[in-house]
Structures are given as structure tokens and as C-alpha cells.
Amino acid sequence: MSETERTPVDAETFRRGMRHVPTVVTIVTFDADQAPCGVTIGSFVSLSLEPPLICFNIKKDSSIHDEIVATDRYLIHVLRDDQAEVSDRFADPDRSTRDQLDGSQTEPGPDGIPTLRDYLVRFDCSRTQIHDGGDHSIILACVEGIDEGGPARPIVYHQRAYHAVGTQVADRNLPG
Numbered sequence: 001m002s003e004t005e006r007t008p009v010d011a012e013t014f015r016r017g018m019r020h021v022p023t024v025v026t027i028v029t030f031d032a033d034q035a036p037c038g039v040t041i042g043s044f045v046s047l048s049l050e051p052p053l054i055c056f057n058i059k060k061d062s063s064i065h066d067e068i069v070a071t072d073r074y075l076i077h078v079l080r081d082d083q084a085e086v087s088d089r090f091a092d093p094d095r096s097t098r099d100q101l102d103g104s105q106t107e108p109g110p111d112g113i114p115t116l117r118d119y120l121v122r123f124d125c126s127r128t129q130i131h132d133g134g135d136h137s138i139i140l141a142c143v144e145g146i147d148e149g150g151p152a153r154p155i156v157y158h159q160r161a162y163h164a165v166g167t168q169v170a171d172r173n174l175p176g
């Protein structure tokens with residue numbers, strides 16, 4: 001089939017394809033104008049080593065979109081395999097973003113931004129740029145601090161379910 005004959009991939013087909021792609025699960029917390037907020041984000045990736053940049057995406061129609069792009073500091077918590085409930089809590093559209101920051105799971109962190117008590121690793125970031133990404137905004141941020149939360153396994157999201165990172169299948173056999 002030639003390029004011109006291709007029908008565009010609709011949202012449902014795209015979504016189905018992307019379900020095969022495992023993602024990390026993070027909670028991004030920040031201090032918005034009104035009050036501190038947090039949200040579950042799976043689009044977190046490393047972008048650049050020098051300078052140390054990361055990026056993640058936020059839906060433009062999310063209730064916290066305007067606040068998250070307006071703020072300039074984020075704490076990005078990578079979750080452990082025993083924290084599926086925390087991910088669901090911060091992804092629940094029926095909960096107020098303020099309620100999600102339940103005192104039992106968070107405490108005041110750097111710059112007064114709430115931090116989860118437990119995580120695999122936390123990246124403390126400051127926003128550098130916002131880009132347009134279709135129905136999402138892409139947030140680029142510089143990593144200014146890293147806090148390793150102690151030995152644990154990461155959780156991944158795959159096929160609409162949470163999984164622990166499993167069996168090692170091979171060593172990396174390339175130099176570097």
C-alpha cells in the first residue's frame with residue numbers, strides 16, 4: 001500500500017497498539033497557585049545527559065494541565081512494585097487533586113512541594129521548556145537533585161495492569 005492510500009490510525013487503534021508498550025509509573029507533585037497537586041504520569045523519560053534533562057507529557061484537557069505547565073518545580077517519584085494503589089489514587093479523576101495528597105502518604109519536601117514517603121527514586125526538577133504535542137503538552141525539566149529511596153523493584157504499567165519488573169533474560173553484552 002502506498003503512503004497516500006494509508007488511512008489515518010484512529011485513537012482506539014493507537015491506544016491498542018500502545019498497550020503493548022510497558023511504561024514506568026511516576027507520581028509528579030508540584031506546588032500550584034491554589035494548593036499542592038499530584039498526578040500519575042507514565043510518559044516520564046530521560047532526554048539529555050548534559051545537561052540532565054527529562055520530559056513528560058500532560059493531557060491538555062486534564063484538570064491540572066494549566067497549573068502544571070504554569071509551575072516551575074516538580075518532584076518526580078518513580079514508584080515501587082508495592083505502590084499500585086498510589087498510582088490509581090493519583091490517576092483517579094473522581095478525587096480532588098488536593099485529596100490525593102493524603103497526609104499518610106506524603107510529607108513536606110523540598111521547596112514546600114509534597115513528597116511521597118516511599119518511592120524507588122525521586123528526581124527534583126525545574127521546568128525549562130513547554131512544547132506542544134498534539135492533545136498533550138510536553139514538559140522539559142532539568143534534574144537538580146536525585147534521591148534514591150532504597151532497594152526495591154520498579155513497577156511497570158503494561159496491558160492496562162501493573163507488573164513488577166521480572167526475570168532478567170540476558171546480560172548486556174556491549175561495552176559502555
Ligand SMILES: Cc1cc2nc3c(=O)[nH]c(=O)nc-3n(C[C@H](O)[C@H](O)[C@H](O)COP(=O)(O)O)c2cc1C
Nearest residue numbers: 040041042043057058059062063064090091093157
Ligand atoms: C499508569 C498511568 C499513567 C498515566 N500517564 C499519564 C501521562 O503521562 N500524562 C497524562 O496526562 N495523564 C496520564 N495518566 C492519566 C492521569 O493520571 C489522569 O488522567 C489524571 O490524574 C486524572 O485527572 P483528570 O481527569 O483531571 O485528567 C496516567 C494514568 C495512569 C494510571
